[in-house]
Amino acid sequence: MNSSFSSGPEPYYIYSSGDITSNTEPNLYSSGEATSNIEPSIPSGNEPEVARKEPQNDSYTSYSSENFNSYGPHVLEQEEMKPFYRFELFPDLKKLSITQEDIIYALGSFVETSFSALKKLEDIKLDIMCRPEETTYLFKGFLHFPLLRRFSLRIPSIKEEDWALFEMFMRSQNNLESFSPSIRCQPPTFDWYQIQNFHLGNMIRDFENKPHLKSLQLRSAFWSLGTISKALCSLTMINQLEELKLEASDETTISQEKPWKRLEGLCNFIKNQKGSLKKLSVILPCVLEDNVLTHLAEAISKLTNLQELHLSVNADLSPTSNTRRLMAYFENTLQYYPSPKDQKKMAISKMWNPTLAKYFKRLRNLEDSSLEFENHNFKGQKHETKWLVDVMKMLPSLERLRRVRIWSEYGSEFRSVEEKISSAVFELENVREINMRLYYSFSLAAPYFNVLKQAVKTVNQRQSMKCDLMF
Amino acid sequence: MNTKKTTRILSKQTSQNPSPSSLKPKFLLRSLKVTDHTEPIFKKVCVKRVYLKRILDERESNRTNLEAAYKPFKHNKLPKSLKQIKVSSLSRSYLQECLKYSKNIKNFSLNSDSPHTKVINILNILKKLPATVQSLRIDLVKSDSTAENSNLHKIAKSIRRLPNLQHFQRWCLLDQDKDNNYIPRELRNYSQTALRLRKLDKIVYSLGSEEQKGFQQTMRKGLKFPGINGLKIYLSSAELSDSDSSGILPFLEKILVRRRTLFYFTELDLILNRIRANI
Numbered sequence: 001m002n003s004s005f006s007s008g009p010e011p012y013y014i015y016s017s018g019d020i021t022s023n024t025e026p027n028l029y030s031s032g033e034a035t036s037n038i039e040p041s042i043p044s045g046n047e048p049e050v051a052r053k054e055p056q057n058d059s060y061t062s063y064s065s066e067n068f069n070s071y072g073p074h075v076l077e078q079e080e081m082k083p084f085y086r087f088e089l090f091p092d093l094k095k096l097s098i099t100q101e102d103i104i105y106a107l108g109s110f111v112e113t114s115f116s117a118l119k120k121l122e123d124i125k126l127d128i129m130c131r132p133e134e135t136t137y138l139f140k141g142f143l144h145f146p147l148l149r150r151f152s153l154r155i156p157s158i159k160e161e162d163w164a165l166f167e168m169f170m171r172s173q174n175n176l177e178s179f180s181p182s183i184r185c186q187p188p189t190f191d192w193y194q195i196q197n198f199h200l201g202n203m204i205r206d207f208e209n210k211p212h213l214k215s216l217q218l219r220s221a222f223w224s225l226g227t228i229s230k231a232l233c234s235l236t237m238i239n240q241l242e243e244l245k246l247e248a249s250d251e252t253t254i255s256q257e258k259p260w261k262r263l264e265g266l267c268n269f270i271k272n273q274k275g276s277l278k279k280l281s282v283i284l285p286c287v288l289e290d291n292v293l294t295h296l297a298e299a300i301s302k303l304t305n306l307q308e309l310h311l312s313v314n315a316d317l318s319p320t321s322n323t324r325r326l327m328a329y330f331e332n333t334l335q336y337y338p339s340p341k342d343q344k345k346m347a348i349s350k351m352w353n354p355t356l357a358k359y360f361k362r363l364r365n366l367e368d369s370s371l372e373f374e375n376h377n378f379k380g381q382k383h384e385t386k387w388l389v390d391v392m393k394m395l396p397s398l399e400r401l402r403r404v405r406i407w408s409e410y411g412s413e414f415r416s417v418e419e420k421i422s423s424a425v426f427e428l429e430n431v432r433e434i435n436m437r438l439y440y441s442f443s444l445a446a447p448y449f450n451v452l453k454q455a456v457k458t459v460n461q462r463q464s465m466k467c468d469l470m471f
Numbered sequence: 472m473n474t475k476k477t478t479r480i481l482s483k484q485t486s487q488n489p490s491p492s493s494l495k496p497k498f499l500l501r502s503l504k505v506t507d508h509t510e511p512i513f514k515k516v517c518v519k520r521v522y523l524k525r526i527l528d529e530r531e532s533n534r535t536n537l538e539a540a541y542k543p544f545k546h547n548k549l550p551k552s553l554k555q556i557k558v559s560s561l562s563r564s565y566l567q568e569c570l571k572y573s574k575n576i577k578n579f580s581l582n583s584d585s586p587h588t589k590v591i592n593i594l595n596i597l598k599k600l601p602a603t604v605q606s607l608r609i610d611l612v613k614s615d616s617t618a619e620n621s622n623l624h625k626i627a628k629s630i631r632r633l634p635n636l637q638h639f640q641r642w643c644l645l646d647q648d649k650d651n652n653y654i655p656r657e658l659r660n661y662s663q664t665a666l667r668l669r670k671l672d673k674i675v676y677s678l679g680s681e682e683q684k685g686f687q688q689t690m691r692k693g694l695k696f697p698g699i700n701g702l703k704i705y706l707s708s709a710e711l712s713d714s715d716s717s718g719i720l721p722f723l724e725k726i727l728v729r730r731r732t733l734f735y736f737t738e739l740d741l742i743l744n745r746i747r748a749n750i
């Protein structure tokens with residue numbers, strides 16, 4: 001098997017403008033120069049090994065961290081950072097949380113040394129908002145951890161060689177109760193995207209060896225829903241998970257499979273957890289076909305013990321900036337260049353009308369529900385509104401429901417059914433709090449749904465006076 | 472008047488719509504969550520049959536326009552059954568009443584962003600807490616003088632009189648004050664407290680962003696702090712570079728960090744090195 005994973009540039013380096021002093025956020029969605037010198041190489045086989053490319057003599061690789069070590073600032077930075085990683089001074093440390101805001105100084109081998117001193121560690125949470133240099137040492141340090149109970153990592157991106165280390169770490173952790181990786185930025189190349197999915201799939205398949213796993217949170221808008229779904233399908237764990245949070249993108253344009261087939265594995269996995277799952281959050285930033293959602297709703301309806309449900313669909317598809325973001329995702333990461341004709345297909349169909357009410361009615365133990373959606377109606381099309389009215393009419397039948405949140409920043413088509421939705425809100429006798437906001441458009445200047453707003457306010461006041469609903 | 476009206480409305484509602492809870496025991500233990508937007512909820516404390524289990528006051532510290540609503544707490548045994556109190560300010564008038572009557576508090580939490588909250592007041596409240604307290608959390612935003620902040624380490628000592636304490640967490644955000652000389656002493660005290668309290672399972676030291684420099688200096692000394700088993704570190708490049716000195720160096724360092732977001736090498740490193748060499 002020929003596995004040659006290229007080492008591309010780190011995505012956090014890609015900035016939209018050349019203004020080095022500006023405080024602008026990194027534009028990770030622009031193709032830019034960073035990807036131009038990278039030769040694509042497709043991973044093949046099941047070998048997790050990573051073959052590094054020889055450093056190229058270009059502007060990117062000449063500024064590697066190793067070369068830069070000879071310069072003073074790097075050494076000074078490491079001296080600044082070292083004291084924060086002296087965990088040997090806390091010999092009884094069980095819980096560690098590190099939050100790194102902004103672009104911060106480079107890490108070094110001291111990270112690995114300090115992590116190896118944490119012999120009693122059970123719980124670690126790393127929240128890195130901007131990747132510093134030498135983040136590899138974090139992943140090398142993970143390998144020194146004892147058996148953890150909870151692991152949480154939030155990071156803009158993981159380099160391909162770090163993915164291999166991360167997978168190795170995960171394979172060794174068999175006592176995990178909670179596992180929560182989150183990646184915020186899209187991979188800059190298609191290779192990177194494939195490598196990421198390859199390792200992620202391997203890690204999910206290894207959950208089989210984690211009998212204590214109760215909480216699983218896999219969150220990135222740039223992970224392939226199909227890959228995750230297939231990997232989850234291979235798991236045989238039954239009634240084990242209590243909490244599942246999942247965020248992934250449906251490869252709606254490049255996949256040859258039928259929509260329901262793409263997430264069949266996920267649906268089967270959810271059904272297998274019907275006796276244990278209490279909290280479920282599914283975030284699908286890109287679902288252009290309603291039968292995907294209907295298929296998922298049917299699986300969710302089997303969860304008889306479910307108490308909290310959060311469903312966010314197409315929330316990243318608002319017709320302003322996020323459309324560009326979606327296009328950048330298709331063009332840069334998936335390397336799919338839609339023709340003008342295809343671009344028309346990339347809008348949600350007029351008939352987008354998922355069957356949710358019928359299935360969610362079966363969730364008798366639901367206490368907290370949240371629904372977030374966009375209809376991506378930037379062409380001025382009229383969309384189907386019946387599905388939301390049905391959901392609203394169904395909610396009063398859920399006797400244990402105490403909190404409802406429904407949110408859409410672009411729901412102009414629901415204007416015609418505002419009265420119906422408002423009257424359904426008045427029927428909610430069991431809820432403690434309802435938070436319902438439908439906006440006409442993404443623009444803040446656009447008017448609200450005033451009738452609905454008043455109904456929500458009245459119901460919230462009415463319900464707050466019911467002492468039986470106090471918790 | 473409002474109280475009576477509320478009770479009447481509620482009794483009407485109950486008679487019209489008999490709910491399953493009407494079949495429950497005579498007295499209901501309920502929790503009260505107060506925010507700036509849920510004023511009517513506060514009136515629930517006046518409802519008959521309801522005793523309080525938890526008070527979660529999440530209003531902003533400087534708003535005290537609802538003080539009149541605390542009347543039910545006065546000379547009343549309403550808070551007798553309290554097990555959890557979360558307050559955003561120590562100046563809440565009901566707090567003293569609650570601590571006076573409730574002898575079975577298990578959780579106490581202070582989340583104050585008021586600049587008027589003094590360490591000395593916290594110490595006084597800690598003295599009044601019953602020995603039953605199992606969980607204690609103090610989140611503090613302060614803008615006081617260094618002299619006042621230097622008393623922070625006394626909190627670590629005063630929690631030693633809570634023999635059943637199982638979980639303690641502190642977080643402190645100091646405004647303007649960057650002299651964190653109290654940190655080594657505070658860490659040492661928490662370490663000693665952890666070793667002394669047998670039931671203490673978790674003691675979490677959560678670092679505010681302004682405390683970075685003090686924590687960094689403490690770690691450089693190389694002192695060990697056994698017993699502390701939870702650490703939350705918040706790192707911000709702005710705090711790290713600004714705290715050294717004012718002038719060109721921190722500014723250039725900031726630019727340097729920004730520069731690394733691009734892929735080309737500039738002469739900025741050399742300039743910075745020269746400046747450092749001269750310093």
